[in-house]
Amino acid sequence: MKQTTLSVVLEVQPQSADNLSALIGELRHREDKPPPGSSEQYGRLKNGVPVLHFMSLSVFPSADYDPIFVIEANFDGPAGVFWGQLEATLGIELRAMLRCCKKPADQDGPLYLAVTSPDSRVPLAPYLEARTLRPSVFHHGTRGMDRDRILREGELFLATRRVLTQSSPTLANPYRAMTAEQIHANLRAALQPDFPWLDIPAPIRISRIERAGDLARLIIFLFLLLACLSIPGAVIAFISPWQRFLVIFAVLGCVVAFALYLMRAPLEGLGAPSRSGGLTASSLSRRNKLTSLAHPATLAIAVMVLLALYIAVASAIGTALAVLFTGLPVETLWCPTIRVVALGLVSVFLFTIPALVFWLRRLERRDASHDAPPIDSDMMLKMGQREDRIAQNHMGSVVLVKPGVLRTLLFRTGHRGLGLVLRVVATDGYLGSMRTIHFAHWAFVNNGSRLMFFSNFDHSWESYLDDFIEKAHGGLTLAWGSCIGFPPTRFLVLDGASHGRKFKAWARHSMAVSRFWFAAYKDYTVDQIERHARIANGLRQIALTKKEADAWVRDL
Amino acid sequence: MGKGSMTPPASLSSAGWKLKAPHDAQAQGIVVSGFSDLYWAEALFLEADQPGSGWIAALRTVAPITDATAKQVRSAVLAFTCPGLAKLGLDEHDLGTFATPFREGMYQEDRLRRLGDKIDGKWEPTVIPGGPVWGGNNNAQTSGPFKTVHALLLLYDKTEAGVQNWADQLAKTLAPFGVNIVHKLSLNLQPGENKIAREHFGFADGMSQPIPYGDSVVVSNNPSSNNRPSERNPWHGVPLGEILLGHANAHHEKAPGPYVRSKTNRVADLTREGAPEGFLNLGLNGSYMIVRELRQDVAAFWNSLKANAERIQHHDPSATPVTADWIAERIIGRTRDGHLLCPAGAVPPAPDGQPENDVGFLQKDPYGHGCPLGSHVRRSNPRDGLAPDLAAAQTILDAANNHRILRRGRKFGLPASDPYHDDGQERGLLFICLNSDIARQFEFIQQTWVLNQNFATLFDETDPLVGPKGRFTIHEEGKPLRRIVEVETFIRMAGGEYFFLPSIPALDYLASL
Incomplete structure (x- = not known):
């Protein structure tokens, strides 16, 4: 669902x-x-x-x-x-x-x-x-689990505990002498009458169509992004011979890269180097098949294939458009089109991206951050009164977005990209190494002048924010870093949320009291819901192999 | 006592680290040492019935506060609650620069809920009936008598008589200033069986501590290290600023505050360094000290575990290793002598014969077959154990190390002669720990790990040692089903508060108010 x-x-x-x-x-x-x-x-x-x-x-x-x-x-x-x-x-x-x-x-x-x-x-x-x-970016920790199923499987878990409990303090408990396979068989027999749905296969959590759609959206996004970024290079490629083009862009690229090298370090007092928890390919998701791309070799091959695919598709579309506008035959147009597309693509990496990063870094070095946001003690007290009553907590925050053309473009594009990437890779609830979010989302309000964030998460607010600071500061800095007052960032994803205390103060100050909040399953964390799902999936099967049963029984 | 009493003076240090000059002369000795060779101690909880700080100078003539330079024949530690600092004469403005949890105190209503002490107006079973008997603020709404504490003086000596005479002397010195000892605990660290200092349930205590590093301020006390800066211990290294204010902490900054507005008419050695313009740095080389008086019910502990062992054996006649001792070790997560449990039994000792502590859980014991997932040691410091896989292990270990505390507690009360018999005596642990960020360190551990019902995908169970009555589950290798132990409430809080442990220059300043 x-x-x-x-x-x-x-x-x-x-x-x-x-x-x-x-x-x-x-x-x-x-x-x-x-x-x-x-x-x-x-x-x-x-x-x-x-x-x-x-x-x-x-x-x-x-x-x-x-x-x-x-x-x-x-x-x-x-x-x-x-x-x-x-x-x-x-x-x-x-x-x-x-x-x-x-x-x-x-x-x-x-x-x-x-x-x-x-x-x-x-x-x-x-x-x-x-x-x-x-929402511009959203994350679902229990992807594809409808509410009914979460509640149903939670009840099943509690029923397994009742069945396995010792009936009398002095009698032997038959389950204690059984192997994992026998426990499975007996438990299934004991529970099936009360839970007849165990005979029906588990509903598919993410359908192939949904998955293909997510992937297609991400690929189209990347395709459009490359096309837009290659426009400056492609325009010049029309008038410049390819040798001259490459030399000019290589020289420009070197100049920008050198300038970036000089600006790479944080300004004094603004750095927050962290040993781990940044935004890396492997941090995006733990068990997702796509993250096998975290290996440098597979990643390199995948990137090559994608770029080749881009040249092929962009050239085909470009040729078709050229035919439409010029009326010339395809044979004379396809070759120059490939040339323009390929050179445009080269310029993306040689110049356009480094130049945008240079521009960004200049902005970052002059950005002001809000070190001591005013905190309304009455609001703080009201938030404190509402927090830490059940297994989950809630936060809602609204902040102002930094102005400027580049900020707006990067921020909007970054959000769109992050949102699509999350749909593709965060299928098992993990964001980096954290799995404490049930439902969270960002959305732009007031024509993009403000960014709103809502999250329904497990454990305390302090631990949730610490998770962000320690385990997912890269992605978080990308998603929130272009907002007014955010702690100093570097290259869009570095430092930022690693300024832990400042980040927490900033986040707290942006929050409003969650005046009314409803949680449908107040005792269950995301981890616990997944545990229930593993138990239920085991019990749905008539029999388990020894290996499967040994792994399954650990969750009981 | 005098500094020349030992030649050459042995440096004051613990677990391989010490502070370099001038910081060693500024920090209180308890930062670097638990004074483990001074077995006897007295905890004197002081209340000043009138404003003023004159009593500090008088106190220091009788009990000079020990700094972190060299071992002394006896030692003293002094710390203040927030109302205590106000009584000394710090005004609202200066107090406002202290950390919020310290200012609000341990008994703020929402904090009590987070710490698991009082929920929806009712004291939890992990607090003594009627509520705690002492604290810094009287907002605890207890039903019984309640003592307001402004300061805590800890005295350490080699002999019991020595420390008691010293305490008597102090009572006499402080009385003319209207400063009264409103609560008192006699602490000791006497080694028991196998020359190991044990808490009342019989387990070696204070086994795993964070090891500070950072800049050139912390050096190894190993003679061969030539005062080189300590390297980061991969398992237990924390930046010095996690323990001591005024130094870089895990959030890559020096924790802001506390400061006082600079006034020229005060004679004090407070530095301007690290403080905003117009302020003096009151916090530098000080710390926040968390104190909780935890009463232990030794007979309840052992009788409950014995009953559980019997029940489990009825339940499963093949459970031959399950005895009260077996369960107790799993509740703690270590053997009685302090060796961490692992699937093969216990982790072999380090080359120096001490329990090996540079151990992760993820690779050696991912399912808690040795050291149970919900055991007290794993809940207090899960290390890399909460990582979903090996790739995340380093991130998770680094994250866990952002929540460490330096423990300096000691037990009070006489050892129980028969652990199965309730002799009606009060005994327990005066839990003391140091950290620089109370919410991120002490409170986080208590709320997110120790008392969290969903810790490590456990369900409906909390810490079997310090939590309330409930279930505790143990996985065993080769046994498909977890063992379920029904633990009782073994430990009850009788009082607690957040204290500010000033540096020696800060103490000079406070005394001059």
């Missing part, structure tokens, strides 16, 4: 911000402490919206903008079903909250008025869907 992550960002009428926070607070209170006799905590939402994994409602105050109200949702399947279920469950509350928001100035204005007018019964879903933001 494919999961969806989205957010709805609505501007709040400034005078109504406190009222909105109070409405969210009331909802939280009602769900947190339901009246005696009614359903369990958050039971209304859990039962009413069976596709929902995690959801939050927050209000972000800002010194630069009016407050925004953000609905963050992570659920199974398409958005339409989710909005329908949510409206049926929390429609009254949500409508009251929407009334605290501004009427959009664009074409959604009439719809807003229709859903917020007194006694309105106009469905909310179309409005919410119209105001939905798609």
Whole structure:
């Protein structure tokens, strides 16, 4: 089952911000402490919206903008079903909250008025869907696990514990004398009546179509990126003989490379060299087949093949376009087109990329960072009160994005690339060596002037941020480093988040209180969900080999 | 006591490292040493009933605070809580430069939840009934009597009588200043069986410590090293700034603060170096000291393990090695003499005969067949054990080493004569540790590792030694199913607080307030 992550960002009428926070607070209170006799905590939402994994409602105050109200949702399947279920469950509350928001100035204005007018019964879903933001980068730690399956396999795990428990303090437990294969067979026999779904094969978590789509999107992205980067070189290749072209670009390349060499080191006091945890090919994912590319030889071959493929495809498209515009025959056009495409490609690596990096490095050396962001002690206290109550925690943050053409281009492209790469390589929940994120996403708001981040993660906030600092600082610096006040970065991915204390202070200051937060399976970490899945997958099989059984039984 | 009492003075050091001049004369001795040859100690918890710092000078005439240069015939350590510093005369502005956890104290409501002491207004079973009896802030809302502590004075001597006389002398010295000893613990480090200092359950204590390195400030105390800077120990090396304020730490910076606004009319040797313009560096060569009084229930521990061993043998007649001792070793993760457990039994000793500690878990014991995944040593410092595979081992080890603490605790109370009989005596461990970032080091260990119910993909279990009653699972080689031990609550916190351990110049400054 494919999961969806989205957010709805609505501007709040400034005078109504406190009222909105109070409405969210009331909802939280009602769900947190339901009246005696009614359903369990958050039971209304859990039962009413069976596709929902995690959801939050927050209000972000800002010194630069009016407050925004953000609905963050992570659920199974398409958005339409989710909005329908949510409206049926929390429609009254949500409508009251929407009334605290501004009427959009664009074409959604009439719809807003229709859903917020007194006694309105106009469905909310179309409005919410119209105001939905798609994330720029997102990560799903339990890819392809629908909520029902996570809960079902969790119950199965608890049932295995009950079956394996000693029935009497003085009697021998029959399971203790068994081999792993016998334990499997007996446990399956004992559990099958209560869990008839064990007879059905496990649903496929990532379908071949989804996987092919992810890969195709990444390849198309890389293709377009190369094409764009080769434009300056390709233009010159039209008028320059290839020998002269190569000499000019080699000389330019050397000049830029030398300048970069001189600027490579961090400025005094701004470096944070880290021994490990950077963004390397092998850090992207641990068990993904594609990361066998982490080996330099396979990586080199793969890059060669991809570049050759690029020349072939780009030349074919280029020739076709040339035929269209000039009307000349293909035989006379294909040869010069290949020449322009190939020289353009050479210029990407000889000059364009080094020149962009040089430009970036110049910016980085002059960027100001926010060493001591003001921290509102009242907000801190409210965050502290809400954190560390269940196995997971939640954070939501909004920051300003650094201005400038290069920053914008790099940042947007970097996000798009990172998002596509994550879809392809992060299929087993791991980001680098960390696997503590259920659902996280970044999204640009206000025409890209602000970046929003939401995460539903395991363990404490401190440990989550420390994971980023210690195990995934490279990718994180890429994703967050172009925001105002971020600790000093180098070459887009170095230092940055390795300035641990400064990074934590910056992240904390960007956060708002998670006023309402729902987690559908509050006891299970990502690791635990995967453990349940291994146990369930074993039990779905009629018999295991000795080797399989020995590995399987370790999870019990 | 005098510095000339030993010729030549032996340098004060521990586990192969010491501080170089001038830092050794500035840091308190407890930073580099646990004073292991001074067996007897007294922990005096002080409360000042009126503002002022005059009592510090008087205290220092009777108990000069030991620096980190040379061994002394007896030693003293002095540290302050945040309310204690306010009582001395530090104003709100200066106190604001201290770390937030120190200022808020250990009993801040949300911190109590993170430390597993009090959840939703109820004290957890790992705290003595009614709540702790002492602390720096009186915001703990305890039901019983509560003593506010402003400072902790630790006295170390070679003899029991010596240290007690010394403590009496101090009580007399401090009384005229309105400074009272509101709580007192007699500590000792007497070696037991096999000449090993043991905690009350019978296990060698203080086995694995971080080893600081950094710049030229830390040197090896090995005579052949010629005062060369210490190299980074690959398993236990931490930058000096993890332990001592004012030096580069694991986040590649000198932890900011604490500072005081520079005033010309004070006679003190505080440096401006490392402090922002207009401030003096109060923190340099100081540290944050975490203290928790942990009472141990020896009879509950051994009786519970004996009952568990019997139950397990009924449960599985083939479980021949399972005895109370066998379970106890797995709860700790080491043998009684301090050797780490491994699938083959115990890790062989190092060439010097001491327990070998330069050991990773990932390669030698990935499934916890020797040293269980949830054992106290693995939860307190998982080393590379949380890595998903070998490629990630170095990253995970480096990450774990960003959360180390230097432990300086000692036990209090008499040894139990019969471990299976509850004699009603109070005994336990005065847990003391040093670190520079309380939230990232001490609190992280307690919350994310020790008490985390989901540590290392375990489920619904916490630290079997210091956590509350619950289950503890043990994997064994060749046995398909884990053993399940039902542990009781063996250790209860009776008081605790975060202290600031000032450097000698900082102490001079505080005394001059």
